[in-house]
Every structure is written in C-alpha cells, then in structure tokens.
Amino acid sequence: MAVLEDRPPKGWTLSNGVVSPGDRVADFAAREQRVEGVCRVNGCSRRVQLDPKTLCAQGLGLLAMVAIKRMWRCQRLEGCSLDFHETPAELPLCLSQFVGRPHVRLRLKCREHGCTFYRVWRVEEMIGALEKRKQGGPSTQIAALGAMMTTPCPVCKKASWMAEVLWVDTSTMGWKVKGERSFEGMETH
Numbered sequence: 001m002a003v004l005e006d007r008p009p010k011g012w013t014l015s016n017g018v019v020s021p022g023d024r025v026a027d028f029a030a031r032e033q034r035v036e037g038v039c040r041v042n043g044c045s046r047r048v049q050l051d052p053k054t055l056c057a058q059g060l061g062l063l064a065m066v067a068i069k070r071m072w073r074c075q076r077l078e079g080c081s082l083d084f085h086e087t088p089a090e091l092p093l094c095l096s097q098f099v100g101r102p103h104v105r106l107r108l109k110c111r112e113h114g115c116t117f118y119r120v121w122r123v124e125e126m127i128g129a130l131e132k133r134k135q136g137g138p139s140t141q142i143a144a145l146g147a148m149m150t151t152p153c154p155v156c157k158k159a160s161w162m163a164e165v166l167w168v169d170t171s172t173m174g175w176k177v178k179g180e181r182s183f184e185g186m187e188t189h
Contacts, residue, residue, distance in 0.1 A: 006170055009097050011089070018107075019093065019165035025068060026061035028052035032090030035065060037072065040081040048072050048082065093165065095130075096138035098123045102180050103168040108146065110153040111162050117155040120166065120183055 008014060011030030013022040021027065028035065029052035037048035050068060055061065060068065073080035098104045106126050109118040121129075126145070130136035135148050145163035152159045168175055168182050175182055 034087045037082045037084040093142040105166045107164045111160040112156045112158045115156040
C-alpha cells in the first residue's frame with residue numbers, strides 16, 4: 001500500500017486551510033499549466049507563451065509567476081497592455097488524490113452574492129454520490145464539481161455551487177486532540 005504524503009499534491013498549496021493553486025513557476029510546471037499573453041495596443045501584435053518547465057530549467061522555478069509576467073512587459077511610454085491568461089491545468093485536482101485522507105474534506109459553497117451557505121463532505125461520500133447518480137467518480141475534477149450540483153441552495157434557492165478542498169494540518173494540537181471531529185459543526189452553515 002502506498003504511503004500518502006501529508007501535503008497537497010505538487011503544484012498546489014494551502015491558503016487558510018483550503019487547497020489552492022501555487023503561484024511559483026515550479027507550481028505551474030507541476031500542474032502543467034502554461035501562461036499566455038497578448039498585447040492589446042493598436043499596432044502591436046506581440047504574443048507571449050510562458051512555458052513553466054522551460055523557465056524551471058533556466059533556474060526560475062522559485063520565482064512567483066507574477067514576477068515573470070512583469071519581466072515580459074514592454075517599456076512603452078504609454079504603458080504596456082500585455083494581458084496574460086493562464087491555460088487550464090493539464091494535471092488538475094481530482095477526487096482520487098484525496099481518497100483515504102481523514103483530514104481532508106470537500107466544501108460545496110453557494111456562489112450567489114451574499115449567500116454564505118455551504119456543506120462539507122468526505123471525499124469518499126462525494127465519490128459514492130457521483131457514482132450513484134452516474135455523474136462521475138474518483139477521476140472527477142474538483143473544479144467541475146460545482147457545475148454537477150443541480151440541487152438549489154436551501155437559503156437563496158439558486159443552483160450556483162463551487163467546490164473547495166479543505167485540509168486540516170495534522171501536526172496541530174487541535175487535530176491531535178479532536179481528529180476527524182475537527183470537522184464537526186462544519187457540516188452545513
């Protein structure tokens with residue numbers, strides 16, 4: 001049996017207990033996510049494609065991608081209009097990456113303005129529910145979960161959901177004392 005690492009998958013980081021994309025060039029490389037830029041100024045047809053793996057090979061892996069983007073801006077007097085966008089990650093977060101981790105939960109949040117309702121699920125429960133409805137399984141991407149939820153929010157009555165991965169640090173005293181009970185009281189809000 002493989003030993004699970006006690007940290008998020010490569011290319012992802014923790015921000016206030018939520019797994020989110022890392023901002024370093026090496027994180028983009030681990031997710032296989034490129035960054036592209038296009039200049040929007042009249043008379044300029046500049047296009048930039050930043051390949052994180054190539055940047056890492058050049059020793060820039062520890063830099064924030066924001067710093068790399070700044071380096072590619074031109075020095076025009078009227079300013080640079082190089083607009084960057086990130087391509088979808090080739091290696092996105094999937095439910096299977098979190099199976100068997102008692103300190104990880106999925107939080108489905110209502111995205112409607114002003115609504116604060118959410119529900120917390122065990123990863124295995126979510127996989128079981130998706131398989132039962134024949135909507136997905138362990139390979140389901142976290143980013144796609146919100147769109148799969150068709151039940152309206154009990155508070156605002158809209159079906160607009162987003163999914164997040166909650167990660168409790170197992171080295172804290174709170175986890176050592178409470179364990180999985182750390183999530184009690186978080187089931188719905």
